[in-house]
Amino acid sequence: MHLEEYTSxxxxxxxxxxxxxxxxIEVTSVSELIEVLKIHGDKTLFVLxxxxxxxLTKDIDALVLHINLKGIEVVTEDEDRITLKVMAGxxxxxxxxxxxxxxxxxxxxxxLIPGNVGTAPIQNIGAxxxxxxxxFQSCTAVEVxxxxxxxxxxxxxxxxxxxxxxxxxLKGNYIITSVTFSLTKRDHLLHTSYGxxxxxxxxxxxxxxxxxxxxxxxxxxxxxxxxxxxxxxNSGSFFxxxxxxxxxxxxxxxxxxxxxxxxxxxxQFKIPAGWLIEKAxxxxxxxxxxxxxxxxxxxxxxxxxxxxxxxxxxxxKIQREVKQKFGIYIEPEVNVF
Ligand code: EPU
Numbered sequence: 199m200h201l202e203e204y205t206s207x208x209x210x211x212x213x214x215x216x217x218x219x220x221x222x223i224e225v226t227s228v229s230e231l232i233e234v235l236k237i238h239g240d241k242t243l244f245v246l247x248x249x250x251x252x253x254l255t256k257d258i259d260a261l262v263l264h265i266n267l268k269g270i271e272v273v274t275e276d277e278d279r280i281t282l283k284v285m286a287g288x289x290x291x292x293x294x295x296x297x298x299x300x301x302x303x304x305x306x307x308x309x310l311i312p313g314n315v316g317t318a319p320i321q322n323i324g325a326x327x328x329x330x331x332x333x334f335q336s337c338t339a340v341e342v343x344x345x346x347x348x349x350x351x352x353x354x355x356x357x358x359x360x361x362x363x364x365x366x367x368l369k370g371n372y373i374i375t376s377v378t379f380s381l382t383k384r385d386h387l388l389h390t391s392y393g394x395x396x397x398x399x400x401x402x403x404x405x406x407x408x409x410x411x412x413x414x415x416x417x418x419x420x421x422x423x424x425x426x427x428x429x430x431x432n433s434g435s436f437f438x439x440x441x442x443x444x445x446x447x448x449x450x451x452x453x454x455x456x457x458x459x460x461x462x463x464x465x466q467f468k469i470p471a472g473w474l475i476e477k478a479x480x481x482x483x484x485x486x487x488x489x490x491x492x493x494x495x496x497x498x499x500x501x502x503x504x505x506x507x508x509x510x511x512x513x514x515k516i517q518r519e520v521k522q523k524f525g526i527y528i529e530p531e532v533n534v535f
Contacts, residue, residue, distance in 0.1 A: 199223060199230050201238075210264065211249035212312055214431030215506040219244070219262035226266050226287075228375050232345045234263065243342060244535075245373055247286065247317035251433055252533045253513075255506035265316055267375055270296060278385070281335060283378045286316020290323070298413050303386030304333040304379070306413040307395075310420045312427055312434065316374040320364040321531070322357045326416055327389040331357040335380045339372035348372065360438055360531055388412055394419045423494045431500030432491065436513060437471040437528040450524060471520075471528045472496035478519045488512045510534060 205222035208214055221241065225231045235243075242260040267285040270293070274281045280302055284293055290313050294305045307328035311318075319337055323330050336351045356363040364372065386409050390396060398415035399407050407415075425432050442450065447467040450457065454477075460468045475481065475495035482492035487504035488511070491497040498509055513530060520528050 199225060199234070205262070207246075207249070207254060207258070207262065210246055210262075211252055211254055212427035212431060213253055213433050213500050213506065213509065214427070215254045215500065215504075215509075217254035217506060218257045220257070220259045221261040222264065223261060224264040224266050226268070228267065228340065228347070231263075231265070231267075231340055231373065231375065235340065235342060235345045243370075245370075248289065248312060248314035250313035250427065251317065251321060251531070252535060253433060253506050253509055253530075254535050255510045256535070258535065263373070265314070265373065265375075267316070273378060275383075278383055280381050280383055281378060282381065283376050284315045285376050286314060286374050288315045289313075290315055290318055294413065297381060298410050301409065302381040302383060303388075303409045304328075304381040306409040307389050307392075307416055309413040309416040310424075315377050319355060319357075319362055319374060319377060321360045322355075322362050324360070326392040326395055326419075329357070331355070333379045333381060335378040337374050337377045339374045341372055342370070347375075359441070390415075424497060425491055425493075425499055430491075431504075432497050433532045435471075435496045435531050436498040437475075437496060437517075438531045439468050439471050440474075440526050440528050441466050441468050442526060443467075446526070450526065454524070469526065470496075474520045474524055474526060474528065475516055478516065478523050480516055480519075485512055490516070506535075 202222040205219045206216055207219055208216040223234060225234055238261050244258050244260040244262045246262050246264045266287040268287050269285040271283045272280060273283050291310050293315055294309050297305050307326040308323060311323050311325060318330050334352055336349050338347060338349050340347055388407060390399060390412060395415050398418055404411045441462055444465050458470055458473055462468050472495045480490045481495040483490050486508060487501040488508040489499050489501055491499050498513060517528055520526060
């Protein structure tokens, strides 16, 4: 445990932004974490997991705490199910691959999502018809103010679409140290109805797919649409898909009958922000090194040396023009600092 100063965060955020941390410390155990909270309680804290869902628009004048807790442990197991406790610093996709190789079902649709296990509950990561909450049992977290350990069950997390209590009421109050998952060992419940998954499985003549087949299909789809952050800096979907009320939706549908949408409830409609951004003319556009991905307009990219500020300026321009053209406000999904 070593306190660094003026540390570059370029390799700690998937956008590859070269912002600096005033202080930086890495913790590799829960006791180290509690000790840091005690010793450095006077400093402003900035918790860093995998750095895959943040845009740094400036240097961070705080103590950046890199949560690097590792380990996977079996909590309970019978013939049908297994409960695994996974430490927060485990890479999410490595955990998914661990599950596939042991034939533990439930997370295969969430293959290749960047980031760490400990940050996955914060925004309730989701893809291809599955969300983290579907396999989540509980998480353990340390309270920043007191250093006390608390367990949150699923209800306590108040999960929503890309949302949880850790993003709202309790924002900044707790540091998640581990997540416990409930997974299947047989009779896996596959989610293959998402159009693109169906297509890939059919192409592969996979009539009775395994969880490994589903994972492979998801990986193929993601690779074809989403840029690899190691090659092209990005943070996945930059915006959330907006959910609008019936009245707004009626007007929108009249003006743009060709637009895709999903009915969330009889009075709520989700419209793909990627479609709105593409129709506003931004897909594949580049302003200096800040750009919009050529295959998925919802993803903003860093072509090399863009600053966080430049990417944020682009995001605001997109937000403004989408609002002007469609009357719909799109809200960032990534955390902007
Ligand atoms: N679309 C366009 N143009 C685009 C992008 C999308 O017209 O440039 C249209 C597509 O044709 C499709 C619709 O928008 O009709 C939805 O697109 P897609 O299936 O690619 O999914 P998405 O709504 O853009 C969401 C998640 C992704 C997740 C996929 C698959 C959000 C904010 N994003 O994207 O999550 O992988 O569904 O389930 O909910 C992430 O959160 O970082 C992320 C990548």
